[in-house]
Amino acid sequence: MRTGVKLFVGVGLVCLWLLLTISGIIQFPEIGGIIKDMAHLTKSSDKINWKTVNLYSIDLPESAKEAKNNVVISQNTVKVMDVKVFYREAKPPDSVTATGQSVLLLHGRSFSSETWEKIETLRLLAALGYRVIAVDLPGYGNTHDKLTGDRGEFLLSLLQALDLLKSRPVVVSPSMSGEYSVTFLKEHSSKLAGYIPVAPVATNSVPPSVLEKIQVPTLIVYGSEDNTGLAEAALKNLKVMPNSREVKLEQAGHPAYLNQPDVFHKLVYNFMLLLK
Known part of the structure; x- marks a missing residue:
């Protein structure tokens, strides 16, 4: 007994x-x-049907909103193809279990890595368990050197230098940074876990026949008030990617994440959860 x-x-x-x-x-x-x-x-x-998947289904956890106050953002530089690249990095605080996922944040022509700190993307994503790096691209912000080489290869070398390839990162690429990310996709898409273009340039630089074969999950974000023509071009050119999902942010312009940061963060969070 x-x-x-x-x-x-x-x-x-x-x-x-x-x-x-x-x-x-x-x-x-x-x-x-x-x-x-x-x-x-x-x-x-x-099997995920990326064309119809709901990326609003899960709210950001309240614990992450609190934990972001404990996130420390460090600043550093790394040499890539003779360019001294400035970057900001945030890692999960001690109270948060790291997921092993990573995010690289690029920026548009009028912005820099500081933008992602100001709208709290760096802190919030780190509080969700991700390693997050925001860079100043060549000639912008605190990266004063200009790039003379191939932009797609530069992005590959940058990912290597930042030790991001092991975790197969998600790359967020607004506007001008498409000069780097779109050409990178053509040769190296398998090195990414996910891709989040926000009305990027250069989407017509890769033939549709190539884009149709790229399998990386892709979240195409654009603003309803974007009058640059880049959102329309991105939708037309990138939607042929078989694992892409287009999401329009209402009452948002070309830098849609600036006008609707909370909605953007929720989309990224749901996207990241599906990539686990």
């Missing part, structure tokens, strides 16, 4: 421990990581 009771209590304690580990209430790195990895593998095996 006593043996049966002890066995019952033991099994109950193990079940409770597993429940607390999975939920993140207690931390046990090795076993907890294995369990979460198994969950991710199961999820990733599901």
Whole structure:
């Protein structure tokens, strides 16, 4: 009888421990990581219809909104193709479990890495468990050197220099930065987990026959009030990508993430969850 009771209590304690580990209430790195990895593998095996997937289904957790206040943003430089590149980096605070995912934030002609700090993208994404880096592209912000080489190869070298290729990052590419990201896609799309173009330039620089074969999940974001013509061109050219999803941000202009940062952050969060 006593043996049966002890066995019952033991099994109950193990079940409770597993429940607390999975939920993140207690931390046990090795076993907890294995369990979460198994969950991710199961999820990733599901077929996602990117053309119709709901990217508004999950709200940003309140815990992340609080944890972002504890995120530290560091500043540094790295040499890439003779260009001294300035960047800002944010990592998950101690209270947040890292997902192993990473995000590289590029910028448009009128902006820089500072933009992503001002609208709290760096802090919020780090508070969600991601490693996040925002760079000043050559000739902008605190990156004073100009680039003379191929922009797609520069982006590849930048990802290598920042040690982002191991995690297969998601690249966010607004406007002017399309000169780097779109040409990069042509040769190196398999090195990315995801791509988020925001009305980028140069979308006609890669033939549709090539874009049709690129499998990387792509979230095409544009503003309803974008009158530059770039949003229309991006939609026309990039929607042929088989795993792309177009999302229009209402009451937003060309830099749609600036006008609707909360909506943009929610979209990115839901996109990242599907990539696990």
